[in-house]
Amino acid sequence: xxxxxxxxxxxxxxxxxxxxxxxxxxxxxxxxxxxxxxxxxxxxxxxxxxxxxxxxxxxxxxxxxxxxxxxxxxxxxxxxxxxxxxxxxxxxxxxxxxxxxxxxxxxxxxxxxxxxxxxxxxxxxxxxxxxxxxxxxxxxxxxxxxxxxxxxxxxxxxxxxxxxxxxxxxxxxxxxxxxxxxxxxxxxxxxxxxxxxxxxxxxxxxxxxxxxxxx
Numbered sequence: 001x002x003x004x005x006x007x008x009x010x011x012x013x014x015x016x017x018x019x020x021x022x023x024x025x026x027x028x029x030x031x032x033x034x035x036x037x038x039x040x041x042x043x044x045x046x047x048x049x050x051x052x053x054x055x056x057x058x059x060x061x062x063x064x065x066x067x068x069x070x071x072x073x074x075x076x077x078x079x080x081x082x083x084x085x086x087x088x089x090x091x092x093x094x095x096x097x098x099x100x101x102x103x104x105x106x107x108x109x110x111x112x113x114x115x116x117x118x119x120x121x122x123x124x125x126x127x128x129x130x131x132x133x134x135x136x137x138x139x140x141x142x143x144x145x146x147x148x149x150x151x152x153x154x155x156x157x158x159x160x161x162x163x164x165x166x167x168x169x170x171x172x173x174x175x176x177x178x179x180x181x182x183x184x185x186x187x188x189x190x191x192x193x194x195x196x197x198x199x200x201x202x203x204x205x206x207x208x209x210x211x212x213x214x215x
Contacts, residue, residue, distance in 0.1 A: 001135045003096055004030040004166040006159055007067065009139055010094065011036070013148040017192035019056055019064045019183070023049030026165050027067055027096075032172045037186045038062075040179055041172050047072065050079035050093070057091035060187050061194040063151070064090060070097040070111035077124070083154050084125030090194075091153040093126070098163045117158065127155040135159055 007027070011034045014020060019038045022031045028041035042049040053066040073080065073095050083091055097111055114120055118128040134144055174182070186192070 001139075001161060002164060002166065003027075003098065003161045004033070004169065006096060006135050006161055007031050008034050009135065009141070009144065010065075010067075010148070011039075012141060013145045014038070014065065015063070015149060017062050017194060019053075019060070019062050019187065021049055021053045021056070021064065021066045023066070023068045023072055027069070028172050029169045030166050031067070033166075033169050037182055040183045041174075043172060043176075047076050047079075050076050050083065053093075054079070054083050054086060054088065054091060056187065057088040057153075058086065060090070062090065062187060062192070063092060063153070063194070065092050065094060067094045067096065070095060071109045074109060074111060080121075080126065080156070081124045086154065088154055089152050092151050093154075093156045094159065095156060096159050096161050098161045121156045121158075125154075128158060129155060130158045132158065132160045135161075 003026075007022075007030050011020065011031065014036075017038070019040065020031070020036075021040045021042065022028045023042045025043050028043050031039060032041065040052075042052065049068060049072075050066060053064050056062075057064040073093075080093065083093065097117075111117065118130070121128040131147075134140070134147070172179075
């Protein structure tokens with residue numbers, strides 16, 4: 001499935017109070033076709049989105065979804081290790097793997113050449129989930145909404161996608177200031193509440209936060 005379709009489907013599965021951070025101009029333009037107040041676009045600062053998303057998660061009770069490509073993930077191992085050790089239960093990394101640096105002319109990455117992508121992610125301290133099968137064939141929105149709604153971080157979701165951009169999308173029309181102010185209001189809006197899923201058998205565990213990360 002093409003990246004823009006995966007982004008659309010995934011955004012449709014987010015709760016109204018989830019934050020979504022998209023890294024890079026291509027990700028941002030494609031996601032902006034399905035804009036929402038909780039979306040934030042990192043247009044021209046590759047490598048900073050992971051740290052930005054972690055900061056949001058550590059200072060909010062809302063879930064923060066970070067959308068990055070395989071190339072950026074490879075370049076920012078340190079940031080994802082920090083996400084893992086933070087133990088923030090409200091951060092979810094979504095890695096869309098098209099096996100290339102799309103914005104750099106399509107040069108191949110080494111992501112799929114690793115002996116075990118899931119093993120590398122696990123050794124960093126992140127749970128690894130492969131959602132590729134859910135985006136192959138006919139997409140089941142209701143089933144995917146349930147899966148996304150029950151996610152607890154820190155976790156990394158892997159989705160293999162096809163190469164190529166959607167050339168028919170426009171630019172992000174909001175300025176950096178407008179995006180920042182909109183997201184600040186969104187995060188501070190207590191009426192939205194939190195979409196954190198709390199299993200009934202672990203209520204006591206989530207009520208006591210001893211690791212420094214937000215619940």
